[in-house]
Amino acid sequence: MAPLVEVLALPKGTPEYEKLRQSILDEFWAGVPESLYLPESLIKDPPRNVTAVPRECGLLTPEEIDITENYDAVALAEAIATKKFTAAAVAQAFSKRAIIAHQLTSCLVEWFPEEALARAKELDEHLEKTGRTVGPLHGVPISVKEHMPIKGHCTALGFLDTRNISQEDCHMISILRAAGAVFYVKTNQPQAIMHLESASPLGRVLNPHNINLSAGGSTGGEAALLAMRGSVLGIGTDIGGSIRGPAAFCGIYGYKATSYSLPQRDFLIGGVAAELNILASTGPMGHTLRDMDLFVSVLKAAQPHLEDPALIPIPWSGTRTELPAARRLKVGFMFHDGQIVPQPPVIRALEWAKSQLEARPELFEVKAFAPWGAKEAVQNIRKAYWPDGGKGVREHLAATGEPMFPLTEWIVKDATSDVGVAGLLDMRVKRDIFRQKFVAHWNAQDVDVLICPAFVGPACEHETAFHWNYTALWNYVDYPGVVFPTPIKTGNKDEEEGYRAEYQTVLSEHDEHVRELWAKGNFEGAPIDLQIVTRKYHDNQLFGALEKLKGALQLA
Structure with a gap:
């Protein structure tokens, strides 16, 4: 039996589907030496917080x-370039730690340490012979989401019937490879690539800070x-x-x-109908702001x-971007979106951040940002994701007998039928009118940047990632965003206070639902990120x- 921590069973499909799924899992574990297996006793009875287990x-x-x-x-690239570490040693270390992490969280779908080690040795030889690195990422290991093609490895579009071996690197991977990156794993994503929880036929990803919570998605x-x-x-x-949600759930950076x-x-071969009106974005996830910038x-640089x-x-000027020196940075704070009041730890994090900036009045002008349009944006975007009424989803599932996961059913439930050309045009017109009104609202608020929640609470319990308000709004208007860690952590049920007096008024039925989830759940140990x-x-x-805010907000 595979040494894998599981806290909640996955939905069952047809016998044919289960056989196919098991064959993929067997192939994965056949490549993992038993010398890297964690003890059976640990797998059967893991701690709630597993972050210390690899160490x-x-x-x-x-x-x-x-x-x-x-x-x-950044530091790792420098350490390899100055020969403090070989690229081979780095590849070996991260490959080993990745398979340990997988046993505790189901975070991987592919693990290929031999290929990574061979590439790392080539890089070491190049550095030894020439005295130069091949590029700024020389020897740096980079993990890759399942659907992004890497030559010779499996890619999938969120369903088992779409799994195939990529014949070439996608555009981004080819750029990173040329810059010296080493690829060693592909990581788990949800069915349909459209949940804020990563539960797929190949496993349910667990949150390392509390395995009873989601790690987010997609x-x-x-x-x-x-x-x-x-x-x-x-x-x-x-x-x-899909970047900001999981990054916030797990306490890291995401841009x-x-x-x-x-x-x-080539990220999504054949494309997705959602992009007819809502364009997908990409970006890095990592431990520091300077890594995002790198x-x-x-x-x-690859043009x-x-x-x-x-x-x-x-x-790109990134963190070197010069802001107007003649005035303070205008930072808006939006504590809620008018539809859902965030759960108490998020409010605490917002209050902490606001107080940090108010303590530096010579640098920052802190302003209240009034919420606007969240209900309309969320309603419109949910329909725009599935202009075919979910027909494509059902066809992919039927191809292998794959069951529809609960959160797949949740995200397609508002898409009741194929909208056709007229419906697509109507969606486009509504989107553009909303964007014009929203930018007028932004202008009236007179801020440079806005700090707001990244989610309605800390990382949620499994199968409860229902409310995307605080991320999807920004996809609808296509504004860039970064989630960043704060020092705030969620306490146990006895330590955590409830909703404060000023937030007692229930704003909507979704707000009421979020309050019920808070009352029933236990989110102990979950980190709190905020979004800018x-x-x-x-x-x-x-x-x-962010560079200007770095000191005040204790950013790494």
Whole structure:
């Protein structure tokens, strides 16, 4: 039996589906040496918080623990370039830690350490012979979400019937490989790639800080692996919160770029109907702000717009972006969106951040940001995701007898029929009118950036990631956003206070539902991230603002 922690069973499909699913899992575990198995007793009775297990389990050497725990991507690249570590040692360390993380969280769908080690040795030989690195990511291991093609490895579009071996790297992977990156794993994503929980036929991703909670989705495998320090830098996609949600759930950084700022060619072979009105975005997930900046810098330096005419050729200045020196940075705070009041730990994190900035009045002008349009945005975007009424989803499921997972049913329930050309046009018109009104609202608020929740609470319990308000709104208007960690952690049920007096009024039926989930759940140990957003195409200004906010908000 595979050494894998499981806290909630996956839905069962037809016998044919179950046989196919098991064959894929058997193939995965056939490549994992038993010497890297965790003890059966630990698998059967794991701690709630598993983040310390890789360090304490005895499977990693002191050097491997040092490599995986004490460096971000920038520092790791420097350590390899100066020969403090070989690329081979780094690849070995992260490969081992990744398979340990998988046993505790189900974060992987592929693990290929031999290929990673061979590539790392080539890089070491190049450095030894030439005295130069091949690029700024020389030897840096990067984890990759399942649907992104890597030559020779399996890609899938969220259903078993779409699994196939990629014949070539996708555009982004080819750029990162040329810059010296080492690929060693592919990470788990949900059915349909459209949940804020990563539960797929190949496993349910668990939150390392509390395995009874979700790691988020759809890039949940990446988030869990990063939180376990089994990765130093990962890649996500985001059409409704799929970078920002899991990053927030797991207490790491995640950056959703303005659409078509970063290369996505061949990410989804054949495309998805949702992009007829809601464009997906991509971006990095990692441990530090400077790693986010490095990732984008490498991609932009390759001038990907010369190969992909869909891309907007905006030069990257990132954290080096100069903001107006003559005035303070105007930072808006939105504590709720008018539809759902965030659960108490999120309010505490917002209050903490606001107080930190108010203590630096010479640098920041802190302003209240009035909520606007959330209900309309969420209603419209849910329908826009499935303009075919969910027909494609049902066809993929029927092809193998795959069961429809509960959160797949939740996300398609508002899409009742194929809307046709007239319906698509109506969606487009409503979207554009909303964007025009929203930008007028933003202008009236007079802020440079906005800090707001990333989710309605901390990481949610499994199968309860229902309410995407705080991420999907920004996809609807196509504003860039970064989620960043705060020092706030969720206490146990006895420690956590309830909703304060000023937030007692229930704003909607969804708000009432979120309050019920809080009352019933136990979110102990869940980290709290916040989200910072700004205008479309102002990604450089967003990073410039984050650099200015870095000291006050204790950003890594």
